[in-house]
Amino acid sequence: MTQKLGKKELENFRKLLLQQFKELRDKLSGAVEELSEEPEMMPDLSDRATAETDLHFDLRVKERQQKLIDKINEALKRIDDGSFGICERCEEPIELERLKARPIATLCIDCKTDQERDEKSRGE
Numbered sequence: 001m002t003q004k005l006g007k008k009e010l011e012n013f014r015k016l017l018l019q020q021f022k023e024l025r026d027k028l029s030g031a032v033e034e035l036s037e038e039p040e041m042m043p044d045l046s047d048r049a050t051a052e053t054d055l056h057f058d059l060r061v062k063e064r065q066q067k068l069i070d071k072i073n074e075a076l077k078r079i080d081d082g083s084f085g086i087c088e089r090c091e092e093p094i095e096l097e098r099l100k101a102r103p104i105a106t107l108c109i110d111c112k113t114d115q116e117r118d119e120k121s122r123g124e
Contacts, residue, residue: 010084017075020068021072025069078106085099087107088107094106
């Protein structure tokens with residue numbers, strides 16, 4: 001495989017990543033404001049437990065969004081340094097269709113499949 005991404009394709013990926021970054025950042029900042037509001041007093045234990053469960057779920061979602069923001073930033077850096085679209089493991093180009101589906105991908109489909117197989121065999 002000798003696919004090389006052109007300037008136009010790289011710029012399209014940059015725009016896509018920046019749009020995703022902005023959307024996630026806006027969601028995350030709104031959620032932080034929500035979480036910092038004064039908690040409502042709930043005398044009923046089941047209501048309080050439900051609220052705490054919801055809060056825990058919201059925090060997990062925000063943590064995942066932050067991790068995705070970090071991955072987007074890393075992908076933008078790879079565009080800048082010329083390593084975007086190159087598999088970190090085998091150093092072959094990542095398939096264009098894979099990048100279109102997941103622009104933050106750092107592994108080609110074969111290496112990702114191997115990684116998942118290894119994780120599964122180790123019980124991760």
